[in-house]
Amino acid sequence: MEVKRTLIRNIICAILCILLACGLGYLLYTNHQEQQAETAAIEAAVEEAKPYEQEMEELEAELEALENAVSYTSDAGDLMVGFLCSDTADLNYIAEKAETYQFPPVLVLDCTMEQTELEQLLGAVEDEWEIVLYAPAFSEDVNDAVMSVFSYLRSIERKQTGVFLLRSDYSSESNIQLLLEDGFVGYTSYHSKAPEAGQTADGAVYFDYSYLSSSGTTVEDRLAALYNNKSAMLVVFETDSIGSDALPETYVTSLLDTMQAYTEQDDCAFSTVEKVVEELSGINALESDNQAAYEEQAAVLQQKIEQLEETIDEIYASLGE
Numbered sequence: 001m002e003v004k005r006t007l008i009r010n011i012i013c014a015i016l017c018i019l020l021a022c023g024l025g026y027l028l029y030t031n032h033q034e035q036q037a038e039t040a041a042i043e044a045a046v047e048e049a050k051p052y053e054q055e056m057e058e059l060e061a062e063l064e065a066l067e068n069a070v071s072y073t074s075d076a077g078d079l080m081v082g083f084l085c086s087d088t089a090d091l092n093y094i095a096e097k098a099e100t101y102q103f104p105p106v107l108v109l110d111c112t113m114e115q116t117e118l119e120q121l122l123g124a125v126e127d128e129w130e131i132v133l134y135a136p137a138f139s140e141d142v143n144d145a146v147m148s149v150f151s152y153l154r155s156i157e158r159k160q161t162g163v164f165l166l167r168s169d170y171s172s173e174s175n176i177q178l179l180l181e182d183g184f185v186g187y188t189s190y191h192s193k194a195p196e197a198g199q200t201a202d203g204a205v206y207f208d209y210s211y212l213s214s215s216g217t218t219v220e221d222r223l224a225a226l227y228n229n230k231s232a233m234l235v236v237f238e239t240d241s242i243g244s245d246a247l248p249e250t251y252v253t254s255l256l257d258t259m260q261a262y263t264e265q266d267d268c269a270f271s272t273v274e275k276v277v278e279e280l281s282g283i284n285a286l287e288s289d290n291q292a293a294y295e296e297q298a299a300v301l302q303q304k305i306e307q308l309e310e311t312i313d314e315i316y317a318s319l320g321e
Contacts, residue, residue: 082106
């Protein structure tokens with residue numbers, strides 16, 4: 001009798017095991033089917049979203065190109081070092097600073113100098129030094145003197161940058177147009193606390209300068225902005241003032257040390273005017289001269305991008321339903 005009960009229990013246990021195995025197998029099977037269905041749904045959603053994502057990438061690239069057309073972009077901030085110099089005796093000082101700090105020197109040449117002094121100065125300047133022309137004021141009368149110097153440089157086959165240092169008081173559209181008509185490629189002027197660089201609708205390249213005839217904190221702030229924004233700026237020292245109470249040598253050295261410290265990092269570098277002009281000349285001017293036209297084009301592209309983002313979000317949101 002005991003044997004019979006044991007046999008019955010074994011049979012029951014076997015049946016239960018079979019039922020459990022069947023249940024587990026069914027659960028595994030249905031889970032596998034669900035996973036396959038989920039994977040298929042994800043693949044279908046990815047495939048459905050792909051053309052929208054591709055179109056969105058193309059629109060984003062178009063928007064970026066549009067933004068680059070009106071703004072200066074560089075891998076690093078471009079820092080140029082210039083000296084407004086009228087005495088050949090100061091050239092050795094400039095050369096020593098350039099060698100110590102390893103920057104290509106820029107001679108800022110006052111076009112209102114006496115012709116004999118100007119010729120003496122140019123005769124003593126190294127050929128590889130870049131030249132930026134300058135005048136304390138600017139008008140049609142002054143422009144005659146500027147063109148005289150411009151023509152003289154050509155006659156002696158002296159390479160110059162084609163850039164004019166235009167004080168902000170005189171940086172009107174008419175004066176900029178006059179410089180372009182004279183054969184200049186652009187100008188450097190003081191725009192704001194944060195240095196700016198770019199190309200005007202007329203095709204003139206421009207970048208900022210900081211002029212130093214006395215010590216002050218403004219240039220340090222602008223150097224920090226140059227570093228952060230990766231823009232371009234020409235720092236100009238007035239050699240006649242260096243060593244005076246207004247612009248002591250210790251301040252000049254300290255500022256050059258600061259500039260060198262920036263250039264030792266990846267986001268800033270000593271540069272040449274020629275390099276900056278070349279980079280700025282590569283910026284495509286907008287077909288429209290009006291900033292509003294750029295904003296309108298950018299807004300249309302941005303709206304299309306947002307619509308595509310919504311469509312893509314809806315496609316992937318349907319997976320959770």
